[in-house]
Amino acid sequence: MSGAEAARRAFAPNWQGRAALAALAIYSVYAASQLDIGLERIWHGFSEAGAFLGRMVPPNFTRWQLLLDGMLESLQIAFISSAVGIVLSLPIALLAARNLMPWWVSAPARAFIGFCRSLHYVIVAILFVKAIGFGVLAGICALVVASIGFISKLFAEAIEEISPKQVEAVRATGAGFAAVLLYGVLPQVASRFVGFCIYQIDSNLRNSTMVGIVGAGGIGGTLFAAFKRFDYDFVAAILLVIIALIFAAELVATRVRAALR
Incomplete structure (x- = not known):
């Protein structure tokens, strides 16, 4: 076996693994669409979180x-x-x-x-x-x-x-x-x-x-x-x-x- 053939066999692409990763990525996109997860909603959540954290400052240790x-x-x-x-x-x-x-x-x-x-x-x-x-x-x-x-x-x-x-x-x-x-x-x-x-x-x-x-x-x-x-x-x-x-x-x-x- 030549060196080039050995290298090709050693680093042969794992098509099953790639197919599994592609299927996982496709299903993740589908699941996100079904659960109403989008950038607009995430951005709105961050803005609300900022207002919420603002109401927590300063902490109250009186009780x-x-x-x-x-x-x-x-x-x-x-x-x-x-x-x-x-x-x-x-x-x-x-x-x-x-x-x-x-x-x-x-x-x-x-x-x-x-x-x-x-x-x-x-x-x-x-x-x-x-x-x-x-x-x-x-x-x-x-x-x-x-x-x-x-x-x-x-x-x-x-x-x-x-x-x-x-x-x-x-x-x-x-x-x-x-x-x-x-x-x-x-x-x-x-x-x-x-x-x-x-x-x-x-x-x-x-x-x-x-x-x-x-x-x-x-x-x-x-x-x-x-x-x-x-x-x-x-x-x-x-x-x-x-x-x-x-x-x-x-x-x-x-x-x-x-x-x-």
Whole structure:
């Protein structure tokens, strides 16, 4: 084979990929036309956004006590839901791990994890608000379900990626199932588990500010009430506090991850 022929074969055009990209572009244009998305509407939205942002300046922190109460409530929702979700996720993940359990155990566990992941946490919060009423309990339950869906999946995948040699070595000593988990499985995944847990706490801090919008407690309820009153300077204060909280949580999470390495 000559050099020119090899070059032509190495850089042969991918007509299937190009056709897929062209089809995606055509469908995007069609979908935009069906959804009434146009430059005129976008430009009008930017002008309205400018007026809206102008009403948010300067932020109003005079009702700091109401703001503080809402933020503390969101923090409590985040930490309680994370703790409960993580504790429940570990046994579910063990049941879902296909290298530890038979298929008739792992399949239902994976189906349950998929069910928890199938609905957005805001939709789950609405369901709990309708079921048990307004307040923080609905928000905690919604974020527990979201935590189980996310953490259990990551835990199960981490367990399935472990080396079987250590597990077999522990089994060779005649150890029971609990000892195999304690000495053969958990040492291999402990650091990853900690990282997943830190990420979930960070995620629930953000999510706890959203569930309040549907009546599940937290700063989201305060934010939604301020929007309904057209109290946009107070809205700006709430948003700034939420952003500061998320940045602080990210810094703490980064320090913890670095300390565990």
